Structures are given as C-alpha cells and as structure tokens.
Amino acid sequence: MNGKSETPNVAIIGRPNVGKSELFNRLIGRKIAIVHDQPGVTRDRLSAICTRGPRPFMLWDTGGVGGAGASELVAQAHRAAEDALHESDVLLFVVDAKQGLSPIDLELARLLRKSQKPIVLVINKIDDPKHENLAADFASLGFDNAVSISAAHGRGMSELLDAISALLPATASEIENRPSTIENRLSIAIIGRPNVGKSSLINSITRSERAIVSELPGTTRDAIDISYERDGQQFLFIDTAGIRRRGKPKSSA
Ligand SMILES: Nc1nc2c(ncn2[C@@H]2O[C@H](COP(=O)(O)OP(=O)(O)OP(=O)(O)O)[C@@H](O)[C@H]2O)c(=O)[nH]1
Ligand SMILES: [Mg+2]
Incomplete structure (x- = not known):
C-alpha cells in the first residue's frame, strides 16, 4: 500500500472466515484470493484494481483479525490488516450474518472507529432476501453506512460499490495513475x-x-x-x- 499513488485504497477487514476473500474476488471479478472454509487462510496482503464501480480503486484483501492462536502466521495476518487499516482511504468492515454479532466484531468496530476512516459495514452471507432480518443484529454497532450482501452469490454488489464511491476521497483520479x-x-x-x-x-x-x-x-x-x-x-x-x-x-x- 502506498501514499504516492492517486488510486484510492480500500481495505477489506474483518474477523476470520467472514468471507473477505470471497468479497475481494467478487469485486475484482476474478478468483484471485483463496476462499476456504477455515479461518486464517489469508495471510499475505493481496490487492487488485477494482473497476466495477463509478471510480476505480485499489482493493486490498487482508487476513482475519482476532483469530485464535499466537502463531507467526496469525501475527503476520494481523500486521497486514493493521497496515491496510492505516493506509486505506475507505474500510470495508465485513461481518458474518450467519454467525451473528461476535465479541470480536465489537472489538474490531472499536478499533476501526479509532482510525477515523470512513467505514462501510458489510453484512455478508445474506444469501436470500428472506434472511435480510439477520442484518438487524449488527445495528448496535452504530455504523451509518451498512450494506447487506452475499459475496458468494453476488447480492448487493451495486449498493456496496455505490457506498464505497461515495466515501472515496475527492483527490482520487484515474486508473492511469495506478x-x-x-x-x-x-x-x-x-x-x-x-x-x-x-x-x-x-x-x-x-x-x-x-x-x-x-x-x-x-x-x-x-x-x-x-x-x-x-x-x-x-x-x-x-x-x-x-x-x-x-x-x-x-x-x-
Ligand atoms: N453462505 C455464504 N458463504 C460464504 C459467503 N461468502 C463467503 N462464504 C464462505 O465463508 C467461508 C470463508 O470465506 P473466505 O472468503 O475464505 O473468508 P475470509 O474472511 O477471507 O477468511 P480468512 O482469510 O481466513 O480470514 C468460505 O467457506 C466461503 O465459501 C456468502 O456470501 N454466503
Ligand atoms: Mg481470506
């Protein structure tokens, strides 16, 4: 991540296994990141330009924060997420509607708020409109911008892209400045x-x-x-x- 490029940076952050990599792949339109039913899969920082919205931005996938264990892998994932957090223009805070609100989400919400960056709460795994009510669980987090999505099925992507572009900094310019x-x-x-x-x-x-x-x-x-x-x-x-x-x-x- 960098401070020199004019392409704004958007980081995907959340606890392990909430679907961050699935969302990354969905927004980039390619299966670049590993999606796996096991927490702690993403370790390295991975990014690609997302051109699906009104304005291009660099999207970053990060390792899950708040995972159990104290291995070097976990520490590495945390560091990568922390760097992404500090160097991003917009944060996508991903939560898992199927699992519901967890103590790690509360802790992360507090941490992300401290960064004073614009945040979109992304409530993932709402695969069916019938499950839209699961999103209510996360209202207590108190984020102004919240979007319900299913990264796996592609639900809510245009709403999410709109929410992101509304928060991108004004200085961001075109993809030539990649x-x-x-x-x-x-x-x-x-x-x-x-x-x-x-x-x-x-x-x-x-x-x-x-x-x-x-x-x-x-x-x-x-x-x-x-x-x-x-x-x-x-x-x-x-x-x-x-x-x-x-x-x-x-x-x-
Ligand atoms: N039902 C459902 N499952 C999903 C959705 N998005 C992701 N998953 C599943 O959730 C699991 C974790 O997805 P990942 O994208 O690997 O999660 P992650 O947050 O990147 O995980 P770490 O990198 O380990 O922190 C996988 O089994 C995905 O198939 C979704 O929208 N709906
Ligand atoms: Mg991942």
Whole structure:
C-alpha cells in the first residue's frame, strides 16, 4: 500500500472466515484470493484494481483479525490488516450474518472507529432476501453506512460499490495513475498466447504453497494489475489478455 499513488485504497477487514476473500474476488471479478472454509487462510496482503464501480480503486484483501492462536502466521495476518487499516482511504468492515454479532466484531468496530476512516459495514452471507432480518443484529454497532450482501452469490454488489464511491476521497483520479510509482516494487508483465496459462501462473504464485484451485471464470479481457506482497517485497503482476497472431479472426480478448 502506498501514499504516492492517486488510486484510492480500500481495505477489506474483518474477523476470520467472514468471507473477505470471497468479497475481494467478487469485486475484482476474478478468483484471485483463496476462499476456504477455515479461518486464517489469508495471510499475505493481496490487492487488485477494482473497476466495477463509478471510480476505480485499489482493493486490498487482508487476513482475519482476532483469530485464535499466537502463531507467526496469525501475527503476520494481523500486521497486514493493521497496515491496510492505516493506509486505506475507505474500510470495508465485513461481518458474518450467519454467525451473528461476535465479541470480536465489537472489538474490531472499536478499533476501526479509532482510525477515523470512513467505514462501510458489510453484512455478508445474506444469501436470500428472506434472511435480510439477520442484518438487524449488527445495528448496535452504530455504523451509518451498512450494506447487506452475499459475496458468494453476488447480492448487493451495486449498493456496496455505490457506498464505497461515495466515501472515496475527492483527490482520487484515474486508473492511469495506478501505482507503478511505488519504490522497490517489481513489476512483472505476463505475456503470451491465449490460454497458455498466464493467469494460472500468477494465481499459483500469489496462492503460494496453500494453493486451492478453482476454475477461473471466463478469460482475461483487459490487462489486470495484481499487487502482491511477500516478506516485505512488493510485486506487481500485470496479467494481459492473450496475444493472437494478426489477421486471425478474434471473437473475444
Ligand atoms: N453462505 C455464504 N458463504 C460464504 C459467503 N461468502 C463467503 N462464504 C464462505 O465463508 C467461508 C470463508 O470465506 P473466505 O472468503 O475464505 O473468508 P475470509 O474472511 O477471507 O477468511 P480468512 O482469510 O481466513 O480470514 C468460505 O467457506 C466461503 O465459501 C456468502 O456470501 N454466503
Ligand atoms: Mg481470506
């Protein structure tokens, strides 16, 4: 994360297993982050530009905060979330409607408020309009901006994108200013013919040894930036659409 780019930063924060990575993937439109039914899966900071809303922003997935255990992994996830919190323009505080309000949510709400950043309370796992009443549980958290969503089913995404763009700072400008200015960031463009496995290559790098493979929906149509941080080194992978020979008829990217 950086203070130099004009692309605003939006961080997804919440306790483990609430669906942060699922939301990240949904908003980016690609299955980049690992989604798994087990808390503490996300460890590294992962980000990509979200262009689905009225204004582009850099979206950050973070590790769950408040997980049990004191392993180095847990500590690492906490640090990443903390950094994301401090360096973001808008925070998406994700809670799990199926689980209901937990003491960790209360603690996190207090912590996030202290940051004085604009916050959207994102009440996830409301897969069906019938379950909309589950959101009431979180009213006591007292956030002005709250959106009920289902990251898994894509419910509530346009409401969420509207809420985010209403809170983005005025100085944010266009995607041309994407953070290639970050010092020490290694930018790596992945180029090749269609279907040779460019996206899978990036995925396997960012997923590291914990790879859980899901099929990528569709093909890459535009270049997409995927920021990745590991052991303090920042990488920017630029996934490009496949390059075809000239003159060949093309139906899609
Ligand atoms: N029913 C339902 N399940 C969801 C939804 N979003 C996520 N899940 C499930 O919740 C579990 C955790 O999802 P993740 O996205 O990995 O959660 P996370 O918050 O990133 O977890 P950590 O990275 O471990 O902190 C997975 O089994 C998902 O399939 C949703 O909208 N509805
Ligand atoms: Mg995760």
